[in-house]
Amino acid sequence: MKRWCDPAELADALEHGLSEEEWQRLVQSLGRTPNLTELGIFAALWSEHCSYKSSRIHLKAFPTTGPRVVQGPGENAGAVDIGEGWVAVFKMESHNHPSFIEPYQGAATGVGGILRDVFTMGARPVMLLDSLRFGDLQAPRMRHLVDGVVRGIGDYGNCVGVPTLGGEVDFHPAYSGNILVNAMCVGVARRDKLFFARAQGPGNRVLYLGSKTGRDGIHGATMASDTFDESAGEKRPTVQVGDPFTEKLLIEACLELMDKGLAVAIQDMGAAGLSSSAFEMAARGGCGLFLDLSRVPVREEGMTPYELMLSESQERMLLVARPEDVTEILAICHRWGLDASDIGEVVAGPTVTATWNGELAFSLPVAPLVDEAPRYERPFKLPQPSSPVTLPSFSGRDFAADVRRLLGSPHLGSKRAVYEQYDQTVGAATVAGPGAEAALVLVPGTRIGLAATTDCNALACSLDPYAGAAQAVVEAMRNLACVGAEPVGVTDCLNFGSPENPTVMGQFVAAVRGLADACARLGVPVVSGNVSFYNETSGQAILPTPTVGMVGVVPQVRHRPRFAFHEGDVVALLGPVHGDLSASRYLQLCWDMAAGVVPTPDYGAERAAAEVVRTLVRLGLVAARDVSDGGLAVVLAEMCETVGVTVAVPEGASTASFLFGEWGPRYLLAFPEEFRPAVERAVSGLPLSFLGKAGGDALVVRDGERELLHLTLAEIAELRGQGLRFLEEP
Amino acid sequence: MKVEVRVRLKDGVLDPQGEAIRRVLGRLGYGEVRSVRVGKLIFLDVDGDDPEHVRKRVEEACRELLANPVIEDFEVKT
Amino acid sequence: MKVEVRVRLKDGVLDPQGEAIRRVLGRLGYGEVRSVRVGKLIFLDVDGDDPEHVRKRVEEACRELLANPVIEDFEVKT
Amino acid sequence: MSFRRPRIGVVRFPGSNRDQDALRAVELCGGEAVPIWHESEDLLGATGILIPGGFSYGDYLRAGAMAAHSPVMNAVRRHAQAGGPVLGICNGFQILLEAGLLPGAMLPNRTLRFIHREVFLRVERDDTPLLSKLRRGQVVRLPIAHKEGNWFCPGADLARVEAQGLVALRYCGPDGTVSDAHNPNGALEAVAGLTNPEGNVLGMMPHPECRVDPLLDEPSGRPFIAALVEAS
Ligand SMILES: Nc1ncnc2c1ncn2[C@@H]1O[C@H](COP(=O)(O)OP(=O)(O)O)[C@@H](O)[C@H]1O
Numbered sequence A: 001m002k003r004w005c006d007p008a009e010l011a012d013a014l015e016h017g018l019s020e021e022e023w024q025r026l027v028q029s030l031g032r033t034p035n036l037t038e039l040g041i042f043a044a045l046w047s048e049h050c051s052y053k054s055s056r057i058h059l060k061a062f063p064t065t066g067p068r069v070v071q072g073p074g075e076n077a078g079a080v081d082i083g084e085g086w087v088a089v090f091k092m093e094s095h096n097h098p099s100f101i102e103p104y105q106g107a108a109t110g111v112g113g114i115l116r117d118v119f120t121m122g123a124r125p126v127m128l129l130d131s132l133r134f135g136d137l138q139a140p141r142m143r144h145l146v147d148g149v150v151r152g153i154g155d156y157g158n159c160v161g162v163p164t165l166g167g168e169v170d171f172h173p174a175y176s177g178n179i180l181v182n183a184m185c186v187g188v189a190r191r192d193k194l195f196f197a198r199a200q201g202p203g204n205r206v207l208y209l210g211s212k213t214g215r216d217g218i219h220g221a222t223m224a225s226d227t228f229d230e231s232a233g234e235k236r237p238t239v240q241v242g243d244p245f246t247e248k249l250l251i252e253a254c255l256e257l258m259d260k261g262l263a264v265a266i267q268d269m270g271a272a273g274l275s276s277s278a279f280e281m282a283a284r285g286g287c288g289l290f291l292d293l294s295r296v297p298v299r300e301e302g303m304t305p306y307e308l309m310l311s312e313s314q315e316r317m318l319l320v321a322r323p324e325d326v327t328e329i330l331a332i333c334h335r336w337g338l339d340a341s342d343i344g345e346v347v348a349g350p351t352v353t354a355t356w357n358g359e360l361a362f363s364l365p366v367a368p369l370v371d372e373a374p375r376y377e378r379p380f381k382l383p384q385p386s387s388p389v390t391l392p393s394f395s396g397r398d399f400a401a402d403v404r405r406l407l408g409s410p411h412l413g414s415k416r417a418v419y420e421q422y423d424q425t426v427g428a429a430t431v432a433g434p435g436a437e438a439a440l441v442l443v444p445g446t447r448i449g450l451a452a453t454t455d456c457n458a459l460a461c462s463l464d465p466y467a468g469a470a471q472a473v474v475e476a477m478r479n480l481a482c483v484g485a486e487p488v489g490v491t492d493c494l495n496f497g498s499p500e501n502p503t504v505m506g507q508f509v510a511a512v513r514g515l516a517d518a519c520a521r522l523g524v525p526v527v528s529g530n531v532s533f534y535n536e537t538s539g540q541a542i543l544p545t546p547t548v549g550m551v552g553v554v555p556q557v558r559h560r561p562r563f564a565f566h567e568g569d570v571v572a573l574l575g576p577v578h579g580d581l582s583a584s585r586y587l588q589l590c591w592d593m594a595a596g597v598v599p600t601p602d603y604g605a606e607r608a609a610a611e612v613v614r615t616l617v618r619l620g621l622v623a624a625r626d627v628s629d630g631g632l633a634v635v636l637a638e639m640c641e642t643v644g645v646t647v648a649v650p651e652g653a654s655t656a657s658f659l660f661g662e663w664g665p666r667y668l669l670a671f672p673e674e675f676r677p678a679v680e681r682a683v684s685g686l687p688l689s690f691l692g693k694a695g696g697d698a699l700v701v702r703d704g705e706r707e708l709l710h711l712t713l714a715e716i717a718e719l720r721g722q723g724l725r726f727l728e729e730p
Numbered sequence B, C: 001m002k003v004e005v006r007v008r009l010k011d012g013v014l015d016p017q018g019e020a021i022r023r024v025l026g027r028l029g030y031g032e033v034r035s036v037r038v039g040k041l042i043f044l045d046v047d048g049d050d051p052e053h054v055r056k057r058v059e060e061a062c063r064e065l066l067a068n069p070v071i072e073d074f075e076v077k078t
Numbered sequence D: 001m002s003f004r005r006p007r008i009g010v011v012r013f014p015g016s017n018r019d020q021d022a023l024r025a026v027e028l029c030g031g032e033a034v035p036i037w038h039e040s041e042d043l044l045g046a047t048g049i050l051i052p053g054g055f056s057y058g059d060y061l062r063a064g065a066m067a068a069h070s071p072v073m074n075a076v077r078r079h080a081q082a083g084g085p086v087l088g089i090c091n092g093f094q095i096l097l098e099a100g101l102l103p104g105a106m107l108p109n110r111t112l113r114f115i116h117r118e119v120f121l122r123v124e125r126d127d128t129p130l131l132s133k134l135r136r137g138q139v140v141r142l143p144i145a146h147k148e149g150n151w152f153c154p155g156a157d158l159a160r161v162e163a164q165g166l167v168a169l170r171y172c173g174p175d176g177t178v179s180d181a182h183n184p185n186g187a188l189e190a191v192a193g194l195t196n197p198e199g200n201v202l203g204m205m206p207h208p209e210c211r212v213d214p215l216l217d218e219p220s221g222r223p224f225i226a227a228l229v230e231a232s
């Protein structure tokens, strides 16, 4: 067993997940062999998770600038201007591997991490969203995983007092051995009060705030860059425990420190703990640090420099401050009941040096670890465009049975059992929460509406990563339109298998191009995000899952958007009568045909329709939902909360494509008769088909004289509740 | 048969609850309390009269449900 | 000095957690488990070497904070 | 003309998270809202007290238990004993129970899960200052958001609670019927809110403070906050 200060060798490097080439590169850049602690730091910062070594060159494709962009990729989170001197600060991040090992703590600490990324920018978190992917619910442990993840997200967000207002939950056997937990946080800050994680000013002090350091999660960063095998269990010791109470105190203390101008720079200790925060801060600030590791508050006896640098204990921050402010800072932390300790200082020159009990622990140049970290142009094989699907014959088909099946599936059923475990009203600013097409909150003290949504149709992405990713961006825009919001920025979380597999790398490259093109065509910049590779178990990769998080703005909220039918509403379809059944949920779930071409979005048509819907919703004229997963039939059922509806399949329309088709700019609108002229004027030229009227206590679909479907409100509620009922049991 | 299960966090696993309790006890004048860790005490009433068998079953139940092997240790007392 | 505090719900106080555990155990095939009650196990590390005095102090702490007399009984073991 | 608005103190504990919401709600209802830190020995001249929701001390040990022992609670107790109005919402209610200012105790929800849900509440009293803006039998819709709202009270005390008519609010259906089906957390007698015998202390699990701005939803929380302001 080597000691922290013993010289490392190739074998240790391989142990730490570095390749032989990387080991040589390391020794070369250092001009000497590192000790074990130094190797650990390199391994963590050069891990895929921290270095983005396989993805960086491709992420360059993203449009990251725009008139509203205040901070693009490169900081803890991105920031865009939302008017009246406010900025929205947001980012999405994955916590997939930890959540598979210990769902409750894994998901909880994922939420903690993304909150810190946002409030370290000086922003107050105002909402959380969570995009989740699970395997086959019959698979071993799967219900346990769903339950643990949902409770973990809820308990953490609820306790810190940030509402969880949106997200996704979907299921596919490809995730049975590797679930996805992507958490997004949106915060708000005054534009002139934004903070950056740039260590500056030699002589300034380096302070440690928050929980004491234990041995938790050592190697977390390298684990997240490692595929699972049957021995996943043995990775268990690296699981961390979250403490939302301390996180809440950190939020309040840090925002107070920043508001009082006492912080020069601030950075959370996320993946790779003190190592990444110290070196990233130094790199961004173009300076060095001196740290006395003996002053790091510890929870356990005899922790070595290796452990102190690599521990991933949660709820910890690194802060740079002027010497004269230290006393006041410590006083504020003490008032909030937080541990704080002065552990070092900023130095000129690009080196981070640390001592421990008087002896030198390590001394490393910053550049090789951060800016000069390895970058790979991994070989990739772009996916073949999926082949067209021959539609089955629908003659004599029992569509009612199909609708029942769709509504009863966990994919398309209600997610209430999940979001009822999330606080949706804390903050007293929620205009639209889970269950709405997108989340909408008021910026404190204003009437500015801040909207957010997460989207990814992984089935489509598995058929065509490029078009699927592009469609995710477009769907996000449609969702925002339904709350009257205009897109202002995108964050993303790119979940894929091993980048060392050219096919997976090809999916990644195609998806990134799809996101980039869609964002460019819609004029929405990407300002932050995260890449999660190695999502596979025993060589089985997940579906390519590029999750899109989109943020939008309503300059002045005057009406609360609604999403359910009211008695007497006129019900109309904006957009083409037919959707496209190719690559649809309907074929997947009712015909077991996960196949077909995923159309590339018609950006012009999508923009035009979104514009119209946005206007109608802002004026409070209509209730709107976009038609996506499962098609119009599912949207009709979703809008039947307390009032039913009777609609007719338009003359000569193909019932299947009308009811179950997807893709393209289609929205279901509901509005009082008296608004009809105004609505017709507003849609200016776009196709608008009147389908029927809302009323009664059932969803009825007629084809001429024939009644295709009759579902009472009670039946709908029952069906939509089925999929996740197990979450309602204790 | 009455069985008692004691569940406690593994050493080294953070116990935020215990830590919060310790701080408050200190404020209430119990500064002499150096550390607090909180575990679970589970009282079971189990059918069966063969103590060995009952203990085995309860141990299985602990592994399956009552304790979280990732962060907790357990102890069964018959 | 190591002290162990056992906090348990008074008889007659409903125990949602114990009830739930019992039901799930039943589902998992542990039908022989007739009843489950869940209590807290609080491990304290206290300065001081006079066991009697330490116990007194911990008992005060229980009355003041660690147990809620409306629903809970406690027991201190030194 | 100028008049002094009643000053309402909103107590902040470590982990309170609906304190800002409460401060804003009080202002919107015509009060002057002042935050009071849990270490404060006095109430900064407040004539009414609001103990807001959240997770004081992370809800560790028992929800509200550690907050109930803060210095400020001694001042709140004196204020209450002198007849001053006190409204405790959610965690605030739990704190009032742990502080012994209201009878009974909270157990975990019977689902053992956090529940956020719109619930209906039947108003059982309208003859106390803090309920004066509501009518007995009226049904109010408000959200609940808690994990420990399963109110319990040992038999003897329960009889006293009912006899003295201390139940202020009960969970019910849209039409006011009280039944187990409409009881979200298992609370005894569907108790959602309690008052003390003198009627100057009110504790409730649902959240009126987030239902004051009509843009967010029907402002069904106003009567509760406004009554506190008026009573102060
Ligand atoms: N897929 C992506 N799209 C846009 N920006 C990205 C993406 N992945 C990473 N980034 C940016 O790279 C930086 C490092 O990402 P990450 O390591 O996830 O942040 P953190 O270190 O806070 O966890 C961040 O600024 C992030 O926004």
Ligand SMILES: [Mg+2]
Pocket: A076, A116, A117, A268, A270
């Ligand atoms: Mg970060």
